Structures are given as C-alpha cells and as structure tokens.
Amino acid sequence: MEKPALEMEASALWERYVEWLYQHKELGLYVDVSRMGFSDGFVKAMEERFAKAFKDMEKLEGGDISNPDEKRMVGHYWLRNSELAPSYYLKKQIDETLEGVKAFAGDVISGKIKPPPCPAGKFTHVLSIGIGGSALGPQFVAEALAPDNPPLEIRFIDNTDPAGIDHQISQLGAKLSSTLVIVISKSGGTPETRNGLLEVQKAFREKGLDFPKQAVAITQEKSLLDTTARSEGWLARFPMFDWVGGRTSELSAVGLLPAALQGINVDDMLYGAALMDKATRKQSIKENPAALLALCWYWASNGIGSKDMVVLPYKDSLLLFSRYLQQLVMESLGKELDLDGNLVNQGLSVYGNKGSTDQHAYIQQLREGVSNFFATFIEVLRDRPPGHDWELEPGVTCGDYLFGMLQGTRSALYANKRESITVTVQEVNARTIGALIALYERAVGLYASLVNINAYHQPGVEAGKKAAADVLALQKRVLAVLNEASCKEPAEPLAVETIAQLCQAPNQVEMIYKIVLHMAANDRALFAEGSRGSPRSLKVYTGECNVEELYD
Numbered sequence: 001m002e003k004p005a006l007e008m009e010a011s012a013l014w015e016r017y018v019e020w021l022y023q024h025k026e027l028g029l030y031v032d033v034s035r036m037g038f039s040d041g042f043v044k045a046m047e048e049r050f051a052k053a054f055k056d057m058e059k060l061e062g063g064d065i066s067n068p069d070e071k072r073m074v075g076h077y078w079l080r081n082s083e084l085a086p087s088y089y090l091k092k093q094i095d096e097t098l099e100g101v102k103a104f105a106g107d108v109i110s111g112k113i114k115p116p117p118c119p120a121g122k123f124t125h126v127l128s129i130g131i132g133g134s135a136l137g138p139q140f141v142a143e144a145l146a147p148d149n150p151p152l153e154i155r156f157i158d159n160t161d162p163a164g165i166d167h168q169i170s171q172l173g174a175k176l177s178s179t180l181v182i183v184i185s186k187s188g189g190t191p192e193t194r195n196g197l198l199e200v201q202k203a204f205r206e207k208g209l210d211f212p213k214q215a216v217a218i219t220q221e222k223s224l225l226d227t228t229a230r231s232e233g234w235l236a237r238f239p240m241f242d243w244v245g246g247r248t249s250e251l252s253a254v255g256l257l258p259a260a261l262q263g264i265n266v267d268d269m270l271y272g273a274a275l276m277d278k279a280t281r282k283q284s285i286k287e288n289p290a291a292l293l294a295l296c297w298y299w300a301s302n303g304i305g306s307k308d309m310v311v312l313p314y315k316d317s318l319l320l321f322s323r324y325l326q327q328l329v330m331e332s333l334g335k336e337l338d339l340d341g342n343l344v345n346q347g348l349s350v351y352g353n354k355g356s357t358d359q360h361a362y363i364q365q366l367r368e369g370v371s372n373f374f375a376t377f378i379e380v381l382r383d384r385p386p387g388h389d390w391e392l393e394p395g396v397t398c399g400d401y402l403f404g405m406l407q408g409t410r411s412a413l414y415a416n417k418r419e420s421i422t423v424t425v426q427e428v429n430a431r432t433i434g435a436l437i438a439l440y441e442r443a444v445g446l447y448a449s450l451v452n453i454n455a456y457h458q459p460g461v462e463a464g465k466k467a468a469a470d471v472l473a474l475q476k477r478v479l480a481v482l483n484e485a486s487c488k489e490p491a492e493p494l495a496v497e498t499i500a501q502l503c504q505a506p507n508q509v510e511m512i513y514k515i516v517l518h519m520a521a522n523d524r525a526l527f528a529e530g531s532r533g534s535p536r537s538l539k540v541y542t543g544e545c546n547v548e549e550l551y552d
C-alpha cells in the first residue's frame with residue numbers, strides 16, 4: 001500500500017519528487033509539490049472538478065460574463081495576448097494603450113516630455129498614488145525589478161495617513177518640481193487615493209508648481225478622476241478597462257507605465273506572462289503548474305481555507321510578493337456566498353515576508369507550534385549577476401548560505417509533517433516576474449472554480465467603506481453640535497453622552513468618544529474637565545465659535 005507522502009522513506013520520496021516535478025523550460029521555472037501530502041486517490045477524485053475548472057477558464061478567456069454579480073467579463077489574460085480578446089475593438093484598445101504607455105514612457109525618459117519648471121531638465125521621479133490593486137502590483141514590481149539607477153525613481157502614496165503622505169513629499173523635497181505624479185484608480189473615486197491627490201496638489205500649489213503639467217491619470221473612462229484630469233488638462237490619461245479587476249491589473253497600464261518609467265522591460269514582463277498563460281491552459285493537472293498549485297491549496301485546506309498559506313521568497317527583491325499575493329488570493333477567494341448563493345465563508349489566508357529573515361521571526365512556530373498552515377517557498381537559482389560572486393569561506397558563497405537556509409527549512413518542516421510547495425525560478429527578471437503573476441492569477445481562477453465562487457468581485461470591501469463614510473458623517477454632526485455649544489455665552493462644554501443625544505445618535509456614544517479623542521489629539525477639540533481614560537468624566541468644547549460652520 002502507498003505510504004502517506006509525509007512519512008515516505010528517502011527513496012520513495014525521491015520517486016515522488018521526480019514524478020511530480022513540473023518544469024517550464026523556456027521560463028526556467030519549476031514547481032515542486034512533492035512535499036504536499038496528497039495521494040493518487042485524491043488527485044483522481046479531483047479530476048472531475050478540474051475538468052469543470054478548465055472549462056470555466058476557457059469560457060472566461062472566451063469573453064463570458066465570469067463576474068456575474070458585476071455583470072463583467074474578466075479579461076486580464078487578453079492583456080498579454082490581445083489576439084485572444086473577444087472583439088476587434090477590445091484588441092485595438094489593448095494594443096493602442098500598450099503602444100501609448102511605451103511611447104509616453106520613452107518620451108519622458110528621453111526628456112521629450114519634460115516638467116515645465118525645468119526647461120532644460122527631465123523628470124527625475126515618479127510619485128504613484130493609488131491603493132490596493134492600484135498600488136500593490138507596481139510596488140512589487142518596483143522592488144523586484146527596478147535597476148539600481150533607474151531613469152526615474154519611484155515613490156508611493158498608498159494610504160490616507162497624513163504623516164505618511166508628508167513623509168513622501170518631504171523625501172522628494174526640491175525634486176517635486178521634476179516629479180511625475182501618476183494617480184491610479186479604476187473607479188476613480190476611492191477616498192484614500194482622492195485624499196492623496198488633494199494633499200499632493202496642495203504641496204504643488206505651495207511650491208508654485210503647475211500640477212496638471214506633471215500629472216497622469218490611469219482610470220476608467222468617464223470616472224470622476226478621468227473627468228477631472230480631462231477638464232484640468234493633465235499631461236496624459238491612460239485607460240483602465242472595465243473587464244480588468246484591480247488585483248489583476250499589474251499587466252495593464254496600471255503596472256506597465258510605472259515599470260516602463262523605471263526602465264523595466266515591459267515587453268518581457270508581458271512575454272513571460274503569455275508563456276505562463278499558455279502553459280496553464282493545459283487541461284491536465286500534472287502538466288499545468290497553476291492546476292498543481294490549486295490542487296495543493298485544495299488538499300491542504302480541505303477546500304475550505306482551513307490552513308493558511310505562508311509565502312516565503314528567499315530573495316530580498318521578492319519581498320513584496322507575499323503582500324501582492326495576499327490581495328490577489330484573499331480578495332479573490334474570501335467570499336461569503338458561493339455562485340449558487342449558499343453561505344460558504346470561503347477563503348485562503350496568506351502571509352509571509354522573506355527568507356531567511358523569517359527564520360529568525362516565526363519559523364519556530366511553523367516547525368513546532370500549531371500546524372495550521374502550508375508553506376510556499378520561492379527559490380531563485382541565480383544568486384547574483386555573473387562575475388560578482390566570491391567565496392566567504394572555502395567553497396561557500398553568501399548565496400550558498402541562502403540556498404542552505406531554504407533547503408534546511410524545507411527539510412525541517414517536512415520532518416515535522418509540515419507541508420510545503422517550492423516554486424523555483426532561474427533568476428528574477430522581467431520575464432519570470434510576468435510568469436509568476438500569471439501563474440498565481442490562473443491558480444486563483446482555477447481554485448475559485450473548484451470551490452464554486454466568484455473570484456472577481458469584492459462585496460465585503462464595500463461594507464468597510466460604507467462604515468467609514470458613516471463615521472465621517474457622524475463626525476460632522478459632532479463638530480456642529482460642539483460648535484453650537486461653543487458659540488453660547490458662556491461656552492458650554494458637553495459630556496460625550498450629551499453630544500450623542502444632541503446628534504440623535506445615542507447608540508453611537510462609544511464612536512463619539514473615539515471621535516472626540518481623535519479630534520483632541522489633533523487640537524480640534526479641547527477637554528474642559530475629566531480624564532481621557534474615563535469617558536463619562538469628560539466635558540468637551542471646541543475652543544472657538546465658528547459661525548460659518550454653524551450655519552453651513
């Protein structure tokens with residue numbers, strides 16, 4: 001009888017390794033699933049589901065409405081092979097956008113397009129404003145592929161944290177005058193991105209700079225951002241297509257423009273992705289690396305996300321891969337309902353940083369603690385560019401240590417019956433990064449079919465956005481109430497419970513206390529008496545009577 005994979009002797013394990021090893025020759029990419037415990041019986045039992053998943057992906061690529069809730073096609077695969085687009089019009093849009101991105105980046109790098117305050121100069125920096133899928137891909141790619149001295153250096157604003165925004169602007173300093181600002185938002189209305197834009201526009205005004213002459217928008221046609229950019233005459237606008245989701249947009253203008261401006265070869269990224277797309281269309285689990293990943297995810301987590309996926313790239317430049325995958329996988333698979341409307345609460349949790357750094361952070365728990373995960377090692381064979389290596393000690397380089405750490409951790413986990421997948425690439429370059437993106441996009445698509453969910457919408461995010469808007473609306477009411485009390489003679493400091501009554505929101509008293517605490521920390525409210533840690537003892541006022549706000 002076949003021994004369980006996690007208890008095999010060395011020779012049987014070697015057989016299993018050889019039998020299951022996947023190699024993509026041209027990409028120099030391997031997927032090893034031998035350290036996952038699935039049996040042949042499990043693979044057999046999954047074949048029918050996979051047959052359906054392959055068909056679902058075929059229909060998706062053919063232009064079906066594969067995102068039924070939003071009534072949208074799902075076309076990120078067409079971006080790297082526009083011949084696949086279901087209409088000539090879409091193909092033309094893809095080709096023209098790609099050409100436009102490359103031509104614009106080329107003109108900026110050559111200095112044909114230059115910042116107005118520096119007639120003799122060139123753009124030196126990019127400031128990219130966006131969040132979620134409109135930031136994570138460009139951040140991952142910049143970290144992985146930007147050369148040491150890129151033609152334009154990139155910085156990111158990906159939050160509505162004022163101190164974080166100030167930091168980015170002050171790091172640019174005088175270089176703001178030679179900074180190209182790219183605002184990325186598919187919807188064109190995401191509050192964090194809008195706030196980043198408003199803050200940056202203010203910084204431009206304060207320095208007497210002409211923002212539109214240094215600004216580019218990447219957004220859906222006719223979105224608020226698009227209309228603003230058009231009416232203000234921004235330097236350029238590039239489209240985000242309705243049928244490309246934020247988390248799968250890295251190989252659209254969203255990722256390609258920032259990459260091209262940093263001197264990264266975007267054709268190579270697209271080519272790598274196209275090669276991987278071709279490989280992952282194969283309708284045989286063993287010969288399809290994305291199907292192998294989806295199979296392992298299903299096996300490890302019982303098809304219900306019962307285990308987490310720890311992603312460990314052993315390469316500094318791949319640091320952000322785990323963060324990028326976190327959104328791709330969790331926003332796609334974390335769903336309450338399946339496609340038939342049943343309550344399923346699906347998902348697959350992803351976390352990770354990089355090896356060997358994480359060996360000194362949490363591998364202790366992975367090896368000996370709670371066994372609620374499976375690992376994915378990302379291995380890079382080429383340590384450094386050729387000609388730069390040297391031996392730290394006889395016969396051993398620094399890269400050999402990194403290799404040893406990865407192999408040692410993989411073996412140590414296996415010895416304690418902890419499962420792992422290893423994805424190996426020859427080197428980190430534009431082609432392999434494109435291929436890795438395409439590999440995981442397809443694995444997510446296949447897995448979503450296996451568990452019968454829509455991977456391409458994100459209804460859960462809306463609830464948080466709405467709740468945040470409610471908090472801001474409540475804050476405005478609190479301010480109005482405080483303002484009115486402060487305009488009385490003498491001013492009347494109010495208890496938080498009284499504020500809640502006056503706002504007609506007695507059930508929101510805790511939120512009102514938090515709002516007041518936040519305003520006080522930012523000198524927008526004052527405490528007449530009481531201790532901040534004893535909410536009931538507080539008496540609050542604004543310190544000044546703002547008549548304008550009162551009658552607003």
Ligand SMILES: O=P(O)(O)OC[C@H]1O[C@](O)(CO)[C@@H](O)[C@@H]1O
Binds near residue numbers: 184185187188190461
């Ligand atoms: O590109 P947008 O529309 O600004 O959205 C940013 C992100 O917000 C989300 O809609 C929700 O977090 C993501 O799916 C998306 O990538």
